[in-house]
Amino acid sequence: MSIHIGAEPGQISETVLMPGDPLRAEWAAQTFLDDATCVNRVRGMLGYTGTWRGQRVTIHGSGMGMPSLSIYANELIRDFGARTLIRIGSCGAMQERVAMRDLILAMTATTLSTPSRGIFRELNFAPCADFGLLRAAVAAAEAKGVPFHAGGIYSSDVFYDERPDLNDQMVRHGILGVEMEAAELYTLAARHGVRALAVLTVSDHLLTHEALPAQEREQSFGDMVEIALHAAFPDA
Numbered sequence: 001m002s003i004h005i006g007a008e009p010g011q012i013s014e015t016v017l018m019p020g021d022p023l024r025a026e027w028a029a030q031t032f033l034d035d036a037t038c039v040n041r042v043r044g045m046l047g048y049t050g051t052w053r054g055q056r057v058t059i060h061g062s063g064m065g066m067p068s069l070s071i072y073a074n075e076l077i078r079d080f081g082a083r084t085l086i087r088i089g090s091c092g093a094m095q096e097r098v099a100m101r102d103l104i105l106a107m108t109a110t111t112l113s114t115p116s117r118g119i120f121r122e123l124n125f126a127p128c129a130d131f132g133l134l135r136a137a138v139a140a141a142e143a144k145g146v147p148f149h150a151g152g153i154y155s156s157d158v159f160y161d162e163r164p165d166l167n168d169q170m171v172r173h174g175i176l177g178v179e180m181e182a183a184e185l186y187t188l189a190a191r192h193g194v195r196a197l198a199v200l201t202v203s204d205h206l207l208t209h210e211a212l213p214a215q216e217r218e219q220s221f222g223d224m225v226e227i228a229l230h231a232a233f234p235d236a
């Protein structure tokens with residue numbers, strides 16, 4: 001057990017998929033894993049371990065925002081030995097060519113601040129995805145024929161953003177979408193020498209103002225989960 005994860009030693013896989021929404025973790029485990037067992041319920045942050053194509057995998061919620069993800073990712077890495085962490089999240093599109101429900105594979109995550117900011121201070125650290133995971137995710141998306149975009153995203157500290165000028169600059173500089181966790185996940189992965197990737201599904205569009213309802217964000221992002229599993233286990 002760690003402070004925020006009630007699993008016993010050995011109950012968490014080296015490979016962890018991390019949605020923000022704990023109910024998406026439950027849905028994904030029940031939909032894609034064999035023999036899924038609930039390994040964490042502390043604070044309602046659900047985690048399940050099971051197998052996919054014979055490979056052991058944990059699907060564990062991160063909560064919303066970088067401070068919350070940082071707690072779970074730190075404990076998964078440091079206390080449970082996680083080595084591959086793939087965020088499976090929703091995001092808002094920031095380019096016209098990106099459509100609702102498209103996938104975004106986040107090569108980099110621009111941010112104003114992360115929980116790691118205190119370490120970097122004046123340094124503009126560039127959080128980036130693990131190249132092997134990214135390459136495997138691209139191959140899986142191409143093989144499956146899923147519409148996807150690979151490029152930079154924005155990890156915001158707030159969902160209700162009061163800086164439209166910043167959004168304008170990010171649109172202008174090709175940022176594909178906005179979410180709230182990947183920059184800290186990539187930074188922690190770099191610090192601990194583990195692998196990380198964010199595979200995102202467009203649930204909102206900042207330019208067209210389309211938006212999916214909560215139930216679809218919880219239960220309809222199957223392509224994203226499958227691409228993440230193929231990226232983690234390309235030979236399975």
Ligand SMILES: O=P(O)(O)O[C@H]1O[C@H](CO)[C@@H](O)[C@H]1O
Nearest residue numbers: 019020021064089090179180
């Ligand atoms: O769908 P999840 O994975 O929670 O991700 C996105 O959705 C939440 C905001 O609604 C934030 O956590 C953001 O990053």
Ligand SMILES: O=c1cc[nH]c(=O)[nH]1
Nearest residue numbers: 090091092179180204
């Ligand atoms: O953080 C997020 C997630 C989905 N949609 C957004 O606009 N922002």
